[in-house]
Amino acid sequence: MTRPPRGGADPAARSAERAVDLALAEVERRYGLGRSLAAPGWVRARVLTILNGAAVRDGVSPLVAAERLQEDRQAIEEIVGALRVGETRFYRDPITWEAIASSILPRLPPDLPIAGLSAGCSTGEEAYTLGMVLASAGRRFSVLGVDRSVPAIEAAREAVYSAEAAEQLPPALAQRYCELKGGALHICQELRDVVSFEVCDLVHAVPTGGFQIIFFKNVLLYLAEPAGDAVARRLAAELDPGGLLFPAASEAPRLCGAGLTPVRVNAQVIAFRGPGNERTGFP
Numbered sequence: 199m200t201r202p203p204r205g206g207a208d209p210a211a212r213s214a215e216r217a218v219d220l221a222l223a224e225v226e227r228r229y230g231l232g233r234s235l236a237a238p239g240w241v242r243a244r245v246l247t248i249l250n251g252a253a254v255r256d257g258v259s260p261l262v263a264a265e266r267l268q269e270d271r272q273a274i275e276e277i278v279g280a281l282r283v284g285e286t287r288f289y290r291d292p293i294t295w296e297a298i299a300s301s302i303l304p305r306l307p308p309d310l311p312i313a314g315l316s317a318g319c320s321t322g323e324e325a326y327t328l329g330m331v332l333a334s335a336g337r338r339f340s341v342l343g344v345d346r347s348v349p350a351i352e353a354a355r356e357a358v359y360s361a362e363a364a365e366q367l368p369p370a371l372a373q374r375y376c377e378l379k380g381g382a383l384h385i386c387q388e389l390r391d392v393v394s395f396e397v398c399d400l401v402h403a404v405p406t407g408g409f410q411i412i413f414f415k416n417v418l419l420y421l422a423e424p425a426g427d428a429v430a431r432r433l434a435a436e437l438d439p440g441g442l443l444f445p446a447a448s449e450a451p452r453l454c455g456a457g458l459t460p461v462r463v464n465a466q467v468i469a470f471r472g473p474g475n476e477r478t479g480f481p
């Protein structure tokens with residue numbers, strides 16, 4: 199049985215579906231955002247709304263608007279922004295943070311200043327959490343958070359969150375590094391001085407420097423295979439000897455497939471080492 203074309207027999211609906219397919223292909227080509235995003239209907243609906251807006255603005259059909267996306271920076275940025283999933287939390291996946299505090303930091307020379315990177319940091323919670331864990335261990339450090347979203351980086355730099363945002367943070371970290379003011383959670387200045395943020399599209403360039411700890415969590419799943427795997431390899435190449443890259447648990451198999459070498463930090467946590475780096479001290 200042949201499958202009916204998307205959009206059914208209605209030519210206008212078929213043209214709209216084709217426009218959405220073209221837009222998603224362009225987003226993948228330019229930004230590496232996976233076309234797997236196309237599966238849910240809400241994604242297609244969002245893209246079509248933006249194409250309709252561009253079509254009305256330019257007096258063309260949505261299909262022509264999609265064909266012009268290569269030159270339409272405003273529309274393509276709107277689409278990428280609409281597809282962004284920025285979900286994040288302080289102290290997300292506690293077992294990883296506990297492993298860093300109990301197994302990773304004690305293995306790094308005590309006088310070594312630690313450089314941390316949160317690659318795909320969204321609104322900053324992951325980068326600040328890393329800062330809190332390093333500061334409470336008494337380490338000298340700097341943390342850089344990068345994301346391709348300008349509004350996310352602006353929010354990260356502002357460092358003000360809802361009061362509920364601290365719910366998952368261990369109380370000792372929340373009390374030491376956050377302050378409740380006017381019903382909102384403010385990250386303390388001491389931490390803001392050593393945690394910085396930059397807008398950066400990882401598909402085009404990754405931050406350079408010998409990092410001891412890189413978080414690359416819940417980003418790879420949104421990136422198409424060749425682009426996302428290349429980002430992971432480039433990030434791993436920026437690890438210091440002895441440094442480790444932490445993905446989300448669900449992303450670990452893909453990193454193995456991309457050629458990165460896993461190391462078992464403990465029974466529950468897998469991280470990845472840099473190419474040719476045997477000095478992590480983990481099997």
Ligand SMILES: C[S@@+](CC[C@H](N)C(=O)[O-])C[C@H]1O[C@@H](n2cnc3c(N)ncnc32)[C@H](O)[C@@H]1O
Binds near residue numbers: 290324347
């Ligand atoms: C779901 S959030 C993950 C936030 C955090 N890493 C965590 O695990 O809680 C994914 C973030 O990755 C960012 N992102 C996606 N593609 C990116 C790219 N090519 N370069 C930089 N950031 C990207 C998105 O803007 C979004 O803020």
